[in-house]
Amino acid sequence: MMDTYIDNGELAPLILFYNGPANWNFINLISSFYGTGYTPSLFSDGNFAQAGWNQTACINAINSSLAEPSYLSIDASTAGDATSGTVFYNITAEQDLASVGMVRLISVLVESDVEGGAGWGGYSSQTMRWLPRMSPVGVTGVQLEFEGPYPQTISLQGEYTIDSDWDYDNMGLVTFVIDYSDKSVFNASYYQSLSDILGIEGSELDLNLSVGPNPSTGNFSVNAVLPGNSTGTVEVFNIAGRMVASGSVNEMQSVSVDESGLYLVRLSTSDGMSTTESVAVIR
Numbered sequence: 001m002m003d004t005y006i007d008n009g010e011l012a013p014l015i016l017f018y019n020g021p022a023n024w025n026f027i028n029l030i031s032s033f034y035g036t037g038y039t040p041s042l043f044s045d046g047n048f049a050q051a052g053w054n055q056t057a058c059i060n061a062i063n064s065s066l067a068e069p070s071y072l073s074i075d076a077s078t079a080g081d082a083t084s085g086t087v088f089y090n091i092t093a094e095q096d097l098a099s100v101g102m103v104r105l106i107s108v109l110v111e112s113d114v115e116g117g118a119g120w121g122g123y124s125s126q127t128m129r130w131l132p133r134m135s136p137v138g139v140t141g142v143q144l145e146f147e148g149p150y151p152q153t154i155s156l157q158g159e160y161t162i163d164s165d166w167d168y169d170n171m172g173l174v175t176f177v178i179d180y181s182d183k184s185v186f187n188a189s190y191y192q193s194l195s196d197i198l199g200i201e202g203s204e205l206d207l208n209l210s211v212g213p214n215p216s217t218g219n220f221s222v223n224a225v226l227p228g229n230s231t232g233t234v235e236v237f238n239i240a241g242r243m244v245a246s247g248s249v250n251e252m253q254s255v256s257v258d259e260s261g262l263y264l265v266r267l268s269t270s271d272g273m274s275t276t277e278s279v280a281v282i283r
Helices: 002-007 025-034 055-066
Strands: 013-016 041-044 072-080 084-093 103-111 131-134 142-144 152-161 171-179 185-191 208-212 219-225 232-238 243-248 254-256 261-269 274-281
Touching (some): 013 025, 013 131, 025 131, 041 055, 072 171, 072 185, 072 274, 084 103, 084 171, 084 274, 103 152, 152 232, 152 243, 152 261, 208 261, 208 274, 219 232
Antiparallel strands (some): 072 084, 084 152, 103 131, 103 142, 103 171, 208 219, 232 243
């Protein structure tokens, strides 16, 4: 039942155990936030529906979520390997989201095909899917501040580590953006395999980015080296994830920003590779 939705890109599932080997502080936070403690609980697209495990009730809950229009998209990619790396997020709002409270991005690495063993109780002989393992952006997520003009993209990144007990080949990424006041979900995404969104380390194919001086008083140079015949774009983001400058590699050789702070400079190529450097501006 779930696989059809997942294959169509229509479902971002989590299965939460509030005790036993799969429990950790993210799950405790979700339990407190939604006021649920059923073990296990199914979350779809960041929503908790008290549908139990009745197939019809689950389908109705999922279809109800899909019927709601969404004006926000989530794109993610990774750079790293089977032990650690970075997740890059691009969150685009097509219009004002009319949020009641603060908007937050929640994202977790999930593991599937986990064989239950000692400590799993009644699930000791079963195979579990979509178990949250760790969060690249922290268990409470990251606040997103959309202010327009629209469409507006906020870019951010977080670090991941893979525990030696987890199987990287069975790891995916679930991300959703919610209103922290009324718990409404603006959109969600599920990448079934981290390797499917794995970028190529820049150094492996002569992709190189350098920024200087660092720290800077507001003016800095961007030196980008691209592999082969590829073309590239350079984007500059402030610490809140707002893009403050962008352009082709040739256009972005010199950058000027007005405010002090930490900035991320990201180089992306037409071949799908990317690399990021940071620069501190002190005025």
